[in-house]
Amino acid sequence: MIILPLVEPPPIELPELDWLLLGPMALVLGAAVVGVMVEAFAPRSSRRTIQLVLTFGSLIGAFVLVVLAAGSGGPVMASAAVIDGPALFLQGGILLVALLAALTMAERHVDPSGDAFAARASAMPGSEDERQFTARGYLQTEVWPLFLFAVGGMMLFPASNDLLTMFVALEIMSLPLYLLAGMARRRRLLSQESALKYFLLGAFSSAFFLYGAALVYGFAGTVNLGGIADAVTAQPQMSGLLLGGIAMIAVGMLFKVAAVPFHSWAPDVYQGAPTPVTGFMAAGVKVAAFGALLRLMYVAFAGSEWDWRPAFWVIAALTFFVGSIVALVQSDIKRMLAYSSIAHAGFLLLGVIAVTPEGLAATMFYLVTYGLATVGAFGVVMLVRDDTGENTAMENWRGLGRTHPWLAGAFALFLLSFAGIPLTAGFIGKFSVFAAAAAAGEGWLVLLAVLASAIAAFFYIRVVVVMFFSDPVGDGPAVAVPSWFTRTAIAFGAAATLVLGIFPQPVLEWAAQADIFIR
């Protein structure tokens, strides 16, 4: 019989929680949990109102907290996450994008039968149930807590300081999005197919990420990003474990940002998902995932940048070329925007490759400008409709500039921003990313990116031609009259695109002050 010595077990140390820094995330995730309770206990008639108050209240509150916290920072939750300059900047960006996306999600006036989501996601498409639920005017208010969970995950993603937290954040962000993608009110089969596709490929890429994290743990003996960085610098020679780990983690991340060759889900999912969700996903996921990718590459793997840089060169070049070239032949607005977002992922990768503070600041600025214009653009897409729902065939957008000059003008502004024409925020973003990459010695890649921009400009211009220089089609789609929700989202996106294109200094300065990751 073995007698165990009686030793006092070491006391469990509770990590210090800095509530000011954690506040934004805690508020959003807390509101999401309350939202689930609301679904269970509140009467159906008042759910939408309560959910809207919760959602907008928590998003605005979190944004205020982020602004209050700006300038401070440090590791939180026993170094599982770091709230530093870049994290706060990106969280601010994510919250803004989420606010605009929430405005478009709350829109109930453009579809005569309700909002953009199925009355009952569980009812079989085309069934009698579905018809009845729709006729009764049911709304699936569960979208709001799901949405808030996704926002919370996005906020944690770029702030994660170890690989496991990062994985958890990735899943908190992704799982609600898989669901939301499948809940479109119109063309439900297409929506469900896109959700399944997104889920399967997303799960696959998550597995890659996890496997890579395991390999890196095997190499470094820690999942903490700072610890990994120390291990990388301590062992200068090549390590199969490390390289394999970086490669697999990168695959997981590049899938989320839709970089070639991990992009094939994007067009189908963008097309199938409810349009407000597409806008939210296109903008929010890109900001969050690029934030996390930046932190990984700048903090953990900066020491071996010459091992992963060449692969990233190829991926960046492939991404902006494939995105721009394939977008040329798209005849559907949503698919065109999907390929455009792929091309933008390529341009953003330039900033990741730079691995300089300027590169970080430029990429963050680009992300915010891209995000705001993207939500705005999808907000416009929501409004062009016919009897069966949104009409996204480009030929049916003919003459929109004549019939609805303000709406078409806003859309043209977003497109010009994507194309990087001066007077729009996209130009300043592009210039600063290209300048940072060139200063980091990536001159040739910048030249290629400029070439791809020229190709990309062509398809943005094509849409402008269709809208402004063609006569409206006789019995074409009508433009729904939106409530102030969508109007605000589009107007804010357009105003931000214009103002940041002419007076970008305040935001650029904030990004430049937040250009160092705390390890």
Added chain:
Amino acid sequence: MGTLTILGLVPLIGSIVVAVGAGPSLKRAKQLALLFALITFGVAVYAISQFDRSSTEPFQLVESHQWIPTLGLTYSVGVDGLALVLLFLATLLVPLVVIAGWNDVEDTAELPSSDGQRPGQVRGYFALILLLEAMMIGVFVSLDVFLFYFLFEAILIPVYFMIGRYGTGRRTYAAVKFLIYSLVGGLVMLAALVMLWFTAADVLGSPTLFLPDLIGLPMDAGLENLMFWGFFIAFAIKAPLWPVHTWLPDASGSATPGTAVLLIGVLDKIGTYGMMRLCLPLFPEASQTFAPVIIAISVIGIFYGALAAIGQTDMKRLFGYISLSHFGFITLGIFVFTSQGQVGAGLYMLGHGLSTALLFMVAGYMIMRRKSANVADYGGVVKPAPVLAGMFLIAGLTALALPGMSTFVSEFLVLLGAFTVNPWLGAGATLGIVFAALYVLLLYQRTMTGPETDQVRGMPDLNLRERWVLAPIIGIVVFLGFYPAPVLDVLEPAVANTMEWTGSSDPETELTPVAEGSQP
């Protein structure tokens, strides 16, 4: 707020007022557009009066503010003689275009358009003209290369809509072609701009694109060559030079006469202006190295444009090709690196702008009367409309650089510059003048003389409004033809600076340089 900032703001505010604040009356909108254009011209004249000719400062009326300090970018404006001359051209032509194009939008509605669509709205047309003016002024006064680029690219948007919405014929095709060409050029320039930005950051320690700081910046020869071509290609497309000119005939053929005047008369000068303002001072070595190539391109352009012009059946396309030939003369003058050549090029920009304005306006009047730009539809116009025919002849004579016209002085100076560098070059380029006589006189003969065609019979002559628009332009062209000194005086210091920055000097020659202000 400095004079130059106000100069840019007036048309910008005017553009907004005309677009949204002019009330329902179209006539009121037009009157407001004219009012703002005239105020702008007044401010420009005031700026010119403030300009000190005896000063040795390279740039005057300078105003500089921080714009995006994070990237080291400033809002800096200032002018030298060359910029001043182009400001005068731009602000003079805009009010005239507004008057000449008073009914353009309504008239164009009756013109055949291949896509058979309604024209755009009157208010938008005049708002775009003023917006374009504001941006052109901005480009000419920019002293920060970033600000220059910013406006250089942004200017595409109003022009694109002016051609695409208000043009005739294959206007959409022409607008898209114009935009794609310009965008490609602009993006090539963006790459060069980025390289310039980090080279400056490298050498000077902090990033900047403030032009006076960048002049004389030491840089790697290979990089300099790359950047030179980046800027030059963009300017060559804008000017345009052979072989990247193919958007020009389409654009000039499809644009309304007013748009064509501004596009070819003023906007395209940004290309040649950019070469003198940016390419030469920033990349002196590369400019000298590649000068033979560019001179060759220019000479090819002179002949290609002239020959193509002879073969055109569409008048507006024909004028496009004439301009191509003239742009060849301008770049020839710039890149022979003599003061005569460059002063000549500067004066040529002014003269060509005025001459183009005359051609498009007179031809525009004729085309609006008979809804056809086809040369074959006209003949014997001189009988029903003698004043129109006379004006047409004068416009043509300015284009062929008859002595007594300002274009003659500039062409003479450019050729003189070419001769002093290489007599064969000068002699070759002079042949271009012969072709110019051919295309102008043939056109006059085919349209104005001979028996009246059915189309022409009973054509009304120019009315008072139309005559008074042409009068000031003709007056200036003739005045400068006999007495070019006022313009040469402001151009010479600017050119002297450019020559100094590029480290070039006039070659020894037996030819005596033209005395200032003498009638050659």
